Every structure is written in C-alpha cells, then in structure tokens.
Amino acid sequence: MTDRSGLPFSAPGVMSDLIHRFDWSATPLGPVEGWPQSLKATVKTLLGSRYPMILLWSEDLIQIYNDAYINLIGDKHPYALGHSIRDTQAESWEVIGPMIHEVISTGTPNWVPAQRLALNRAGFTEEAYFSLSYSAVEDDEAVIRGMLCVCSEVTQQVLGERRLKLQRDLAAKAGEVRPQEKVCGDIAAAISDYPWDVPFALIYLNDSRDDAPLLGAAIGVEAGGEAPGRWPLDRALQGETIELDGIEERLAVAGGPFQAPVTRALVLPLRGAGDTALGALVLGINPNCAFDEAYRSFCELLAQQVSMALRNARAYEEERERADALAALDQAKTAFFSNVSHEFRTPLTLLIGPLEEALATAKGQPEQRKRLTVARRNALRLTRLVNTLLDFSRIEAGRARAAVQPVNLTTLTVDLASNFRSAAEQAGLTLTIACQDLGTPVDVDPDMWEKIVLNLLSNAYKFTFTGEIALTLNRDGDDAVLTVRDTGVGIPRKELPRIFERFHRVEKQRGRSHEGTGIGLALVKELVELHGGTIEVDSVVDEGTRFTIRIPMSSRATAPPAGPTDLDATPTRAETFMEEARIWSSDRGPHEEADADPLPAELDGMRPHILLADDNVDMRAYVSRLLRARFEVTAVADGAAALDVIEERRPDLVLLDVMMPVKNGFEVLSIIRSAPSGAQLPVILLSARAGEEARVEGLRAGADDYLVKPFVSRELVARVEGAIRLAQQRAEAAEREARIQADVDLAHRELALKDSMLAEIHHRVKNNLQFLSSLIALTIKDLADPEAVQRLEDLKGRVLNLGLMHNLLYGVGETPIDAVAFLRALAEESRTAYAMAHVGLEIAADPVSLSADQMVPLGLLLNEALLNAFKYAFDDQPNPLIRIALRRNSSGLLGFSVCDNGSGFGKPRPGSSGLRLMRVFANQLGGELAVTYDKGSQLSIEFPEVRR
Known part of the structure; x- marks a missing residue:
C-alpha cells in the first residue's frame, strides 16, 4: 500500500495514487507544488467523496475526478485525467459546453436533472442520462478559475420508466377483445410512439392455412418491402429466441436518439394457450443503448404482451366464428323443422283419416275400438307437436305474423277454457273461469290466441295436483289482461329467468308427465309478442304459479316482413289438449296392474x-x-x-x-x-x-x-x-x-381340524420322546453292567433319532419328500446331537422324491449306520469322513449306501440289535441289506422306488 501521509491531498482509492503520480508539469496546471491552496483543497474534498465528482480547472478545462466518477466515463479513463474535457467529451460538448461556460463566467451554480448526453464510453455512441450540479471554484485571490461538477447517472431509471410506459400502453391494448387485424394495428400504434426503445418491429402471424407466416404489422419499416424469408421465423415458431447481429446488411434502419444504424435485432416467439405458436415478433435494438439483461427482459415482456393481445384476438375470432356457426346451424335447424313438419302433415292426415273411419265401423268391438282410440289419440298428439314445431320454425324464420281481426275475446277465452273443466274435475281440481266483458272487440289472431290459452291451461294442469286452476280476463286501460294461476308445484326462483327459453325444462320437476318438447311456453311468449304484448311469470315453490299476459285492445301486432310470407294457418284443435289431459288424469295409481285375463293362482304364481x-x-x-x-x-x-x-x-x-x-x-x-x-x-x-x-x-x-x-x-x-x-x-x-x-369351506374347516389334531399329536410325541430319553438317562446312572449301559445308550440314540425324524416329517402329509434334502438334514442334525461335528459328511444323490412310508425306514436305517460309525469307527482317525449315496441304477432300483473311512471293527454278533434293526428297515423298504467290514465299514441296499 502506498504511504500517502506526506502528500498534499492524500485519500484512499485509485485516483489519489494516479493524481500523485501524474506529471502535472506537462499540463497547463503545472507542478502540484505550484497549485493554489484553493485548488489543493478542492481536490482533497473531491477525492474524499464517494459521490461522482469532476473538477475542471483553468481556461483549458483540465479534468481531475474521483474514483466514483470512473464508472461514468468508462473506457475514457484514465486518459481523461489531466486532459481537457473538450477533447474527451466532444460528442456531448454541444450540450455541456454552454452550461460550463455559464457557470465559470457568471459564478452562478446550475443543476440539471436527467440530462441526456451522448457518451462514447463503451465503443459506441451511448444514450446516457445524468443529473448534474455545477458550481464555480475560485483560486486564492477569489478569482473563478474552475468548476466543480457533482453528477449522478440516472440512465437505467430513465430507460426503465420509458419502457414501463410502453408496457402499460401495450397491456391496456392486450386486455381489449377485438379482431386480430385491429389488435395488430393497435399494437403497431403503441410501439410506434417509442422509436428510441424499439426502432422497428414486425409482427408475423402463424396461419395454419398458409405455408409461411403472414405479416400482421410493421413498425418503423415499409410493410410492402418486408419478406418473412429474411428472418429465422421457423425457429421462433418452435419456441426459440434468436439474437441477430449485422442486420444493417439486410435492413437499412436508423434508430435511437442519435439515429445510428440499427445493427442488432431479436426474434421472439409469440405463444398461445397450450404453448401453441401464434407467430413471431421481430424487434430492432436501440443502437445507442447497451443490449444488457434489462433490455432483453424488456423485449421478452413485450413479446408476452403481444402474445396476450393475440390470444384474446384469436379467442374473440373463434368465439365469433362459433357464434356465426351456431346461428347458421340454428337457421338450418329451423328450416329443417319447417320442412320436416310440412312433410309430416301429409302422412299424419293419411293416418288420422283411416283411423277415424275404422273407429266409425268398429262398433260392438270394444277391444278393437280401444286399440284404435289409442292410435288416434297419439296421432292427434303427434299432429299437435308437429304444428308447434312448424309455428316455431315460422317465427324463427321471421315469416310469422298475427292475422288479427276484431274478436269477442271474452267469449273465445271462456269457450277455450271450458274444454278443461271435465279433465279438471276428473283430477279433483277446481277450474275457475272469470272473464269480464271487455266492452269492445279485441284485435287478435284467433288461432294464435287459442294456442296461448290452451298451452297455459295445459301447463297449469300438468303441474297441479291439488287445489285450483284460475283463469281471469279483464281490461286495464288500453290493454286486455289474461291471468292463468294455479296452486301447483311452482317454479324455483333460479329457473324463472329461463322459463321462456326454447327447449328449457326444469329438472327434477314433479308433474303428471315428463313428456313434452320444452317449447310450449317459448311459443306462447313469441305469439304474445307478435300481438305487441308482454308475458310475465310469478311463482313460489309448493304454492303455485301465475302467468300474466297483456295485449293491446287495438292492433299493435308486428308488421308482415318484407317478401313472401307463409300465411297457412296451423289450427290447434282443443281436442288434442283435452285428450292429453284426460290421459294424465286417468292413471290408476302407483301399483297399476295390467289388464289381463285372470289365471289360476297356481299358474299365475309361476309366471315371471x-x-x-x-x-x-x-x-x-x-x-x-x-x-x-x-x-x-x-x-x-x-x-x-x-x-x-x-x-x-x-x-x-x-x-x-x-x-x-x-x-x-x-x-x-x-x-x-x-x-x-x-x-x-x-x-x-x-x-x-x-x-x-x-x-x-x-x-x-x-x-x-x-x-x-x-x-x-x-x-x-x-x-x-x-x-x-x-x-x-x-x-x-x-x-x-x-x-x-x-x-370348500367345509374342506377348509376339516383341514384346520386335522392340522389342529396333528399339532396336538406332534406336541405329545415330542413330550413323550423327551420323557423317554430322560428316563433312559436316569436308568443309565443306576446301572453298573457295561453291556446294559451300552444297550441303553444305543436306545437313547435311537430315541433321539426318532425325535429328529419326527421334526423333519411333521406336516408333510401326502406330499412327496425330497430325499436328498431329508437325508442331508437328518445327517447334520445327528452329527450335532452326537457331538460329532468334526466328522465330515459327503452326500451324493440323484433327485429323488419318496413318500413318508419309505422315508421313515430309510431315515432309521441311516441313523443306525451313523450310530455305529460314531461309536466304533473313528477312535484314532485324524480326518474322519462318512459318505452317503442315493442313486438310481440301470435296473430302475434305488441304491442307498453309507460308508466310512474308519479303522473298521470286528464282525458283529448275528444277534446284534443294531444289525437286526437295519435288516428290518431294509425289509420294510423292499430290499436286502449288505454289510462289509474291511477298511472302514459299508452298508448298502437296493430297493424299488414307490411312486404316487
């Protein structure tokens, strides 16, 4: 570290060292020793500050600055030290020169916020913003010799606010729902207000109907001369952001506040819902601004906002297309209903006519008449449905009009309503008809009025089970008012706004029938409006419903549409409504038995x-x-x-x-x-x-x-x-x-019982064998005869072997036993039980499975052989070994042998219990025992394999 204690204006930092090492004698300021005290004091203050400061001294405006100022001038440091600011800031001298001159010449301080300056501090002319405070500096004789500038760079704040304003403008546009063409125009208008940040922009739209993206908008360039092939749009459509340099070779555009050639562009993807490709956005980069992370983020945000605006536009257009398609479909459906309804009427006429003729000739044939009546009734109902569809299709097509004429509305209404009296009485309802004399005829279409009244009464009857249906007609000023009220199930409040919609039906509504098209009330509303009237509904669930219709006394019916109209009437016969009502009221209760010839009880009970x-x-x-x-x-x-x-x-x-x-x-x-x-x-x-x-x-x-x-x-x-x-x-x-x-359950229970019994037997056998072994051991202690002791020891070994075999065979049942595994386990257990772990065992065997009937004597035979070997064969043998073999021979018999490498022993007595037992076991296996006593001992047997 440099010792600055003796320097005239020592301070920590790079500039303090640099100023002291600088050859000031080569500048107009001369050696430091000759500087006035005011200059030295100012330099000392400057170096001690952490705020960016620069001092200009003498007429040449020689620069002295501190560490904080270095970042503001970039690569002009350290050259700027000791040189005139006129040279180092030549690009911005037109702006700062007059301000410096004014302060030095007048002594009046100056402050300028966010002053834009052109700086060439990073290899290009940069758009920079500074807040500047100028004040004059005097020498020791109080003469102004220089100027001190305290400055603060605010470039990022100014750029950030400007970019944020553009983003706000775009966000406002993105939230609006408009066609795509209008959206592109609005985006272009918003971006064009900020040419410094976006010198040019191109919006390309991905249209699935065209191979290449289409230019939706061009900002800052001529739209006609711009071709998609100039830009890597295919990569952008795949979701990639591409930065391009040297674009001045393909596109001559000037940009930024100093109108430098634009050399860089960014191509960004425009993404839709589900990450689909909407298009691409090409943005020119301000040549007077560093393309840093903040600038890149600004461009990406622009792309997101443009994407949002295009998504909204696409959604708007898709919704409009759907609406147009639905309107076309609705129109086609209306035309279809009209055509089909017309086509239905001819076969219905040919159906109803012969049915009525057949009914007229079927007197005295009750069963036949019953069937014909059902057919005619349903044909009439079908006719009414067809006529309703035809009426509605006419209204939808705009071809319906009310053919009004003066009518005694009171008489017509009473006649129509009276048709329901018998059906109401049959259902236990009270039908009240109160129609006042209106005093003058009313202009109505009689056929339409018939449909209005009958539909409302039919609807009331369908949903009323107790109480009354009341119809009233009176005059209110210039209007005739019809009210149909019932005490039925009512309509939920949430359903009331939709009650007059086509095909709308109230779900879970209790009624006499679930049948219906859902257009009866909608048709009533349309017919009322054709008369220039209105219809209202009030309803309370479980209390009832009231429909109120107002029509003018004098005609205000809708005028006939231009062009030809369908004047054919579709008269609704009250009979069809009455038949339907009578059917609804003829139900015979919840447990209705079908009409059938009585059958004998015993036969009837047999039928499904x-x-x-x-x-x-x-x-x-x-x-x-x-x-x-x-x-x-x-x-x-x-x-x-x-x-x-x-x-x-x-x-x-x-x-x-x-x-x-x-x-x-x-x-x-x-x-x-x-x-x-x-x-x-x-x-x-x-x-x-x-x-x-x-x-x-x-x-x-x-x-x-x-x-x-x-x-x-x-x-x-x-x-x-x-x-x-x-x-x-x-x-x-x-x-x-x-x-x-x-x-199966019984078998499982029996098996469980068997397992329980086996477990009990197993437990008792183990206890008895243990008791027998303990009893033999106690007896041996009391015997003095060696031969008797030996016999009991042999017996004890056999009891032990029985216990081992019992453990190995417990639970096997009828399952074949792996003989090799059994013999190996038995030999190992025996060696451990007799404390003969030092005796080696070798077992060579073919894969053989034997039943328990053969496995038991074979195991006992092995035990006797092992017992003899353990007792007599290995007194002085250093490496005792027993070999056990079980092989199938060429004749199909099983050969079993046990031999040892002991010293051998004398031929046993013919009456030896061990030899006698082995022969018994061999006979049980169906074989004959062979024993040799030479070098060691060997016993062998051949026996047939019993397969199950």
Missing part, C-alpha cells in the same frame, strides 16, 4: 313378475298388453312408485322409461344397483334417445339392455325373455357357486 315404469298411460297399456300373455306385469307411472314396488315385492325384471317425473330411469337404476341384492336384478331401459352414444350411456349406468322407441312387439318380448333367461342362468350359476363354496 315384470315391473314396468312409464309416465305415458298409452305406453304402459301397450307394453303391458304385449307382455301379459307370458308374464305377470305391474305398471307404475314414475320412478318413485317403481322403487316402492321393488321394496314390497321384488320383480324378476324391471322395464324403466328413461324420462319420467319424480325420479327418472337413470336415478331408479342407480338406486337399484346400490342395494346389496340389486346387482342381480335385470333392468331394461326404454328411451326415445337413439344412437350408439345413448345406448352406451345406458349400459354404463348399469342397465342389462337398452331398447329404443319405437320398437316392435317381437323385439320387446324377445329382449325381456332373454334378460329373464340370462338372469335365471346367473342365479343358477350363483347357487352352484354357493354350494361349491360351502364344500
């Missing part, structure tokens, strides 16, 4: 029991009639009643209509399948929903079969018979399985 649930009375009667010849049928009108029947008496098969009130078919099926025994109950779903998807849905829900309406009688009967037959087969299989399982 079918439960049918369908809310249509005619359908219940028809299906019951088809099935009653072969089955006992119980028919109910809704899902809840079906569950009650199942609870009371389990049927053999359930036929469920999918669409029913209270509980639909899927709900009933789910409850059935969730019951412990419900999996075995066959269920067939009946539905008007055709198609493979509907069938799969039904089967996935747990149905055994799915039958689509309309169906032929033979198919229904065949499906029912097949399902019942399959269920019976399943039941029989389950019964067989239960019997087999019972047998």
Whole structure:
C-alpha cells in the first residue's frame, strides 16, 4: 500500500495514487507544488467523496475526478485525467459546453436533472442520462478559475420508466377483445410512439392455412418491402429466441436518439394457450443503448404482451366464428323443422283419416275400438307437436305474423277454457273461469290466441295436483289482461329467468308427465309478442304459479316482413289438449296392474313378475298388453312408485322409461344397483334417445339392455325373455357357486381340524420322546453292567433319532419328500446331537422324491449306520469322513449306501440289535441289506422306488 501521509491531498482509492503520480508539469496546471491552496483543497474534498465528482480547472478545462466518477466515463479513463474535457467529451460538448461556460463566467451554480448526453464510453455512441450540479471554484485571490461538477447517472431509471410506459400502453391494448387485424394495428400504434426503445418491429402471424407466416404489422419499416424469408421465423415458431447481429446488411434502419444504424435485432416467439405458436415478433435494438439483461427482459415482456393481445384476438375470432356457426346451424335447424313438419302433415292426415273411419265401423268391438282410440289419440298428439314445431320454425324464420281481426275475446277465452273443466274435475281440481266483458272487440289472431290459452291451461294442469286452476280476463286501460294461476308445484326462483327459453325444462320437476318438447311456453311468449304484448311469470315453490299476459285492445301486432310470407294457418284443435289431459288424469295409481285375463293362482304364481315404469298411460297399456300373455306385469307411472314396488315385492325384471317425473330411469337404476341384492336384478331401459352414444350411456349406468322407441312387439318380448333367461342362468350359476363354496369351506374347516389334531399329536410325541430319553438317562446312572449301559445308550440314540425324524416329517402329509434334502438334514442334525461335528459328511444323490412310508425306514436305517460309525469307527482317525449315496441304477432300483473311512471293527454278533434293526428297515423298504467290514465299514441296499 502506498504511504500517502506526506502528500498534499492524500485519500484512499485509485485516483489519489494516479493524481500523485501524474506529471502535472506537462499540463497547463503545472507542478502540484505550484497549485493554489484553493485548488489543493478542492481536490482533497473531491477525492474524499464517494459521490461522482469532476473538477475542471483553468481556461483549458483540465479534468481531475474521483474514483466514483470512473464508472461514468468508462473506457475514457484514465486518459481523461489531466486532459481537457473538450477533447474527451466532444460528442456531448454541444450540450455541456454552454452550461460550463455559464457557470465559470457568471459564478452562478446550475443543476440539471436527467440530462441526456451522448457518451462514447463503451465503443459506441451511448444514450446516457445524468443529473448534474455545477458550481464555480475560485483560486486564492477569489478569482473563478474552475468548476466543480457533482453528477449522478440516472440512465437505467430513465430507460426503465420509458419502457414501463410502453408496457402499460401495450397491456391496456392486450386486455381489449377485438379482431386480430385491429389488435395488430393497435399494437403497431403503441410501439410506434417509442422509436428510441424499439426502432422497428414486425409482427408475423402463424396461419395454419398458409405455408409461411403472414405479416400482421410493421413498425418503423415499409410493410410492402418486408419478406418473412429474411428472418429465422421457423425457429421462433418452435419456441426459440434468436439474437441477430449485422442486420444493417439486410435492413437499412436508423434508430435511437442519435439515429445510428440499427445493427442488432431479436426474434421472439409469440405463444398461445397450450404453448401453441401464434407467430413471431421481430424487434430492432436501440443502437445507442447497451443490449444488457434489462433490455432483453424488456423485449421478452413485450413479446408476452403481444402474445396476450393475440390470444384474446384469436379467442374473440373463434368465439365469433362459433357464434356465426351456431346461428347458421340454428337457421338450418329451423328450416329443417319447417320442412320436416310440412312433410309430416301429409302422412299424419293419411293416418288420422283411416283411423277415424275404422273407429266409425268398429262398433260392438270394444277391444278393437280401444286399440284404435289409442292410435288416434297419439296421432292427434303427434299432429299437435308437429304444428308447434312448424309455428316455431315460422317465427324463427321471421315469416310469422298475427292475422288479427276484431274478436269477442271474452267469449273465445271462456269457450277455450271450458274444454278443461271435465279433465279438471276428473283430477279433483277446481277450474275457475272469470272473464269480464271487455266492452269492445279485441284485435287478435284467433288461432294464435287459442294456442296461448290452451298451452297455459295445459301447463297449469300438468303441474297441479291439488287445489285450483284460475283463469281471469279483464281490461286495464288500453290493454286486455289474461291471468292463468294455479296452486301447483311452482317454479324455483333460479329457473324463472329461463322459463321462456326454447327447449328449457326444469329438472327434477314433479308433474303428471315428463313428456313434452320444452317449447310450449317459448311459443306462447313469441305469439304474445307478435300481438305487441308482454308475458310475465310469478311463482313460489309448493304454492303455485301465475302467468300474466297483456295485449293491446287495438292492433299493435308486428308488421308482415318484407317478401313472401307463409300465411297457412296451423289450427290447434282443443281436442288434442283435452285428450292429453284426460290421459294424465286417468292413471290408476302407483301399483297399476295390467289388464289381463285372470289365471289360476297356481299358474299365475309361476309366471315371471315384470315391473314396468312409464309416465305415458298409452305406453304402459301397450307394453303391458304385449307382455301379459307370458308374464305377470305391474305398471307404475314414475320412478318413485317403481322403487316402492321393488321394496314390497321384488320383480324378476324391471322395464324403466328413461324420462319420467319424480325420479327418472337413470336415478331408479342407480338406486337399484346400490342395494346389496340389486346387482342381480335385470333392468331394461326404454328411451326415445337413439344412437350408439345413448345406448352406451345406458349400459354404463348399469342397465342389462337398452331398447329404443319405437320398437316392435317381437323385439320387446324377445329382449325381456332373454334378460329373464340370462338372469335365471346367473342365479343358477350363483347357487352352484354357493354350494361349491360351502364344500370348500367345509374342506377348509376339516383341514384346520386335522392340522389342529396333528399339532396336538406332534406336541405329545415330542413330550413323550423327551420323557423317554430322560428316563433312559436316569436308568443309565443306576446301572453298573457295561453291556446294559451300552444297550441303553444305543436306545437313547435311537430315541433321539426318532425325535429328529419326527421334526423333519411333521406336516408333510401326502406330499412327496425330497430325499436328498431329508437325508442331508437328518445327517447334520445327528452329527450335532452326537457331538460329532468334526466328522465330515459327503452326500451324493440323484433327485429323488419318496413318500413318508419309505422315508421313515430309510431315515432309521441311516441313523443306525451313523450310530455305529460314531461309536466304533473313528477312535484314532485324524480326518474322519462318512459318505452317503442315493442313486438310481440301470435296473430302475434305488441304491442307498453309507460308508466310512474308519479303522473298521470286528464282525458283529448275528444277534446284534443294531444289525437286526437295519435288516428290518431294509425289509420294510423292499430290499436286502449288505454289510462289509474291511477298511472302514459299508452298508448298502437296493430297493424299488414307490411312486404316487
């Protein structure tokens, strides 16, 4: 470290050393020794400050600065020290020169915030910003000789605020939902306001219909002359960000505050939802700014904001396309309904006419008339549905108008409402009709008014089970007001805003039937509006509903549309509404037995029991009639009643209509399948929903079969018979399985009992053998005769061997025993038990499995051989060894041998108990024992292998 204690303005840091070493005599300031005290004091203050400071002295404006100032001038240090600022800051002299001159000439201090300066401190002309404070410096005679500048660089703050403002502008654009073309234009307008930060920009859009990306917007360049091939767009579309240098060769663009040629660009990907490629963004880089991490992050944020704006635009366009497609589809559907409805009317006419003729000629044939009446009733209902669709299609197509005429609305309304009186009385309801004399005819379309009144009354009747239905008509100023009120189930509040929507139906709504198209109330609303009127609804759940219609007394009906109109009327016959109402009120209760000829009780009890649930009375009667010849049928009108029947008496098969009130078919099926025994109950779903998807849905829900309406009688009967037959087969299989399982359980219990008995026997055998061994040991202690002692010792060994074999064979049962493993284990256990661990064992054997009947005598034979060897063979043998072999010979017999390398012993007495036992064991194996006593001893036997 340099010792600065004797220097005139010593201070820590690089510049203090540099100033003291500098040859000031070669500058206008001269040697340091000749400097005025004021200059030295100022330099000392400057060096002692950590804030960037520079001192300019003399007319030549010679520079002296501190350590903090070095970072501000970059590679101009250390040359700037001792040289004129006019030379080192020539590029910014036009800006700072006048300010310096003013301070030195007037002595007035100056302060400039965020002053932009052109600096060439890093090899290029840089856009830099400084906050500058100038003050004059006097010499010892109080004459201004220089200037002290305290400066602070704020380049990053200025650039950051400017870039942030651009990002805010883009963010505001990105949040708006507009077409893609408009979005690109707005983005271009926002970016063009910041040419210093983005000298030029190109937005390329990835259009799947074109091979190459399309130019969506160009900022700072001519759009017509810009080609996608100049840029690596394919890499950007793959998600890569590419930095390009030397772009001035392909694109001549000046940028930045000092309009230098743009030499660098950044190509960034524009990503959509799910990381899909929306396009690419090409950004020119400010040539007067360092391309650092902050600048790169700014560019990436721009790309993200452009991506967001394009995503919103794509979503907007896709939504608009979907809306257009839906509108076109809706229009096509309306046209289809209109055409189909027209086409239906001819065959319906040819259907209803012959039915009425057949009814007229079927007098005295009650069964025939009953069937014809059902057919005619449903043909009329189909006609009403067709007419409703046709009316609605006309309205949707804009071809409907009210053909108004002066009508006595009171009389017309009373006549229409009175048709419902008999149906209401049959259902136990009170029908109240209170229509005032309006005093003057009302301009209405009679046919449309008929549809309005009948639809509202039919709707009230459908959802009212007790109480009353009240219809009132009165005058309120220039309006006729019709009110239909009921005490029915009501409409939930959340459903009220959608009650007049086409095809909207209130889910889980209790009604007399689940049938309907969902367009009745929507049609009423449209018809009322065609009269220039309004309709309102008020409802409280479980209390009732009120519909209020207001129409002008004098015609304000919608004018006929331009062009041709369809003037054909579609008169609605009140008869169709009445027939439907009578059907709803003719239900015979939840446990409706199908009409059938009475059968003997013993025969009736043998027939399978079918439960049918369908809310249509005619359908219940028809299906019951088809099935009653072969089955006992119980028919109910809704899902809840079906569950009650199942609870009371389990049927053999359930036929469920999918669409029913209270509980639909899927709900009933789910409850059935969730019951412990419900999996075995066959269920067939009946539905008007055709198609493979509907069938799969039904089967996935747990149905055994799915039958689509309309169906032929033979198919229904065949499906029912097949399902019942399959269920019976399943039941029989389950019964067989239960019997087999019972047998298996019994066998398991018997085996467990056997295992328990074996365990008890095993325990007792071990205890008895242990007791016998202990008793022999006590007896030996009391004997003095050596021969008797020896016999008891042999007996003790045999008892020990029996215990070892018992442990090895316990639990084997009838399973074949691995003879090699058994002999090895027995020999090892015996060697340990007789304390003969020093005796070697060699076992050579073929893979042989023997039953316990053969394994026991073979083990006892081995024990006797080992006992003799342990006792007599190895008195003085240094490496005792016993060889055991079990081999199959060429004649198919098993050869077993035990030999040792002992010293041998004399031939035993013929009456020897050991030899006698070995011969007994050999005979049990079906062989003959051979014994040799030469060098060591060897016994061998050949015996047949008993296979099981």
